[in-house]
Amino acid sequence: MIVVTGGAGFIGSNLIRALNDRGESNVLLVDHLVNGQKMHNIADLDIADYLDKAQFIEKIETPHFFDKVRAVFHQGACSSTTEWDGQYVMMNNYDYSKRLLNSCITKNVAFIYASSASVYGNGKHGFRVDRSCEHPINMYAYSKFQFDQYVRHLLPETRSAIAGFRYFNVYGPREQHKGEMSSTAFHFNRQIIEQKKAKLFEGCDGLANGEQRRDFVYVDDVVDVNLWFLDHPEQRGIYNVGTGKAETFNDVAQAVTDWHGEGSIEYIPFPEHLKGVYQSYTQADMTGLRQAGYAKEFLGVKKGIAKYLDWLNREQ
Numbered sequence: 038m039i040v041v042t043g044g045a046g047f048i049g050s051n052l053i054r055a056l057n058d059r060g061e062s063n064v065l066l067v068d069h070l071v072n073g074q075k076m077h078n079i080a081d082l083d084i085a086d087y088l089d090k091a092q093f094i095e096k097i098e099t100p101h102f103f104d105k106v107r108a109v110f111h112q113g114a115c116s117s118t119t120e121w122d123g124q125y126v127m128m129n130n131y132d133y134s135k136r137l138l139n140s141c142i143t144k145n146v147a148f149i150y151a152s153s154a155s156v157y158g159n160g161k162h163g164f165r166v167d168r169s170c171e172h173p174i175n176m177y178a179y180s181k182f183q184f185d186q187y188v189r190h191l192l193p194e195t196r197s198a199i200a201g202f203r204y205f206n207v208y209g210p211r212e213q214h215k216g217e218m219s220s221t222a223f224h225f226n227r228q229i230i231e232q233k234k235a236k237l238f239e240g241c242d243g244l245a246n247g248e249q250r251r252d253f254v255y256v257d258d259v260v261d262v263n264l265w266f267l268d269h270p271e272q273r274g275i276y277n278v279g280t281g282k283a284e285t286f287n288d289v290a291q292a293v294t295d296w297h298g299e300g301s302i303e304y305i306p307f308p309e310h311l312k313g314v315y316q317s318y319t320q321a322d323m324t325g326l327r328q329a330g331y332a333k334e335f336l337g338v339k340k341g342i343a344k345y346l347d348w349l350n351r352e353q
Contacts, residue, residue: 038085038106042067042093042137043113047212048151048204048259050078052110054211055260057083065106067093067113078211097136103144108198108267111137111150116218118155118177130180135187138199142191147198147270149263154205154252154277154319156182164252165322166203166275174314185275198270202262205279205321208341209256210348221286222253222342225293226349229300235290239304242317246304247287249317252279255341258333265331272329279321280335292342 039056043049044066053064062083069090070076088096090113096102115129134150141148154164155178162170173179188201208220225235237247262278287302294300307315336344 038063038065040065040067040106040109042090042109042111043151044068044084045070045075045079046112047078047209047215048207048256049110049112050075050082050211051209051256051260052112052263053079053082053084055257055264059264069113072214074214078214094133094136097140103140103146106144106146108147108149109137109141110263111148114151114177114180116177118175121176123176123179126176126180127183130177131184131187134184138188138191142195142197142199145197147267148200149198149266150184150201152185152201152203152275153178153181154203154279154321156185156203157319159314160316160319163322164277164320166277166325188275192273197273198266199273200266201275202259202278203275203321204259205252205254205277205319207254207256207259209345211256220253221289222293222345223349225290226297226346229293229297233300234303235293235300236303236305237286237290238307241307241312241315244317247290247302248285249315250283250285250320251316251318252281252283252320253289253338253341254279254321255336255344257344258335258341261333262326262331265333269330274325274329276326276329277321277323278326279319279323280337281321281323282337283318283320284338288338289342292339293346295339296343296346 041049041053044053045068064084066084066087115126120126138148156171156173157164158172158174173182208222212219228235240246259278290302
């Protein structure tokens with residue numbers, strides 16, 4: 038059996054879809070369906086069983102629970118970057134992850150987990166998987182960073198298959214439940230349909246309007262990396278998962294209007310509350326992933342968004 042925590046979420050549900058495409062349906066989906074809208078992400082998936090996160094946590098350390106499990110994809114977390122209840126965030130993202138990892142090590146179960154590019158904070162020191170670049174600036178990022186630190190201490194002491202991925206700006210199918218936290222591609226698509234205009238922030242940090250840059254990565258590429266590490270358990274460590282190429286929000290909006298064959302771009306005032314805490318630039322250093330042996334190329338914004346909108350607008 039394969040366990041996917043956060044299995045009804047964005048990346049988790051896409052992982053299960055890809056496992057199904059491989060003929061793998063012996064999947065335990067773990068989630069916390071307070072937001073019942075997430076059921077739309079999993080209605081077309083084949084799984085063996087479902088457990089609420091609270092039930093799953095109760096079972097983690099029971100003697101034989103992991104006897105038939107061969108891998109855990111740990112995608113579940115409190116992902117809100119505005120949650121400042123540190124005790125809550127650390128309990129959900131750090132303590133839970135530690136307990137799950139240690140149980141996997143005890144049973145020699147592969148543990149593949151979601152970290153976050155948010156550990157790099159404002160990015161002033163770069164985006165390498167290196168302690169000198171890491172400076173989280175919110176509780177979510179800190180919880181992810183501290184778990185990475187825990188993994189770093191454990192890796193030399195075990196030969197278990199452990200891989201963590203610092204996701205950059207992921208977009209693609211099955212993200213609609215995220216509301217305001219959905220990708221800009223999702224929001225621009227809706228804006229073009231409803232208003233014929235994609236709304237972008239004006240420039241900041243000395244950049245022209247819409248010229249802020251992010252490393253936008255398509256969810257299918259993220260899933261492929263996860264599955265590659267499932268197939269290559271000898272590769273262990275923490276890795277960036279982006280494209281390695283920063284592209285502008287103008288590029289994203291243009292890709293959306295190109296797909297629709299209509300629409301324009303409107304620049305709106307940069308929000309006051311984001312000044313000084315906004316990432317104007319992110320770009321994954323992909324050295325570690327390439328050195329591990331992952332050679333597949335990643336989709337750029339133009340091709341990735343076209344693929345996404347083919348799916349998204351068919352589903353409307």
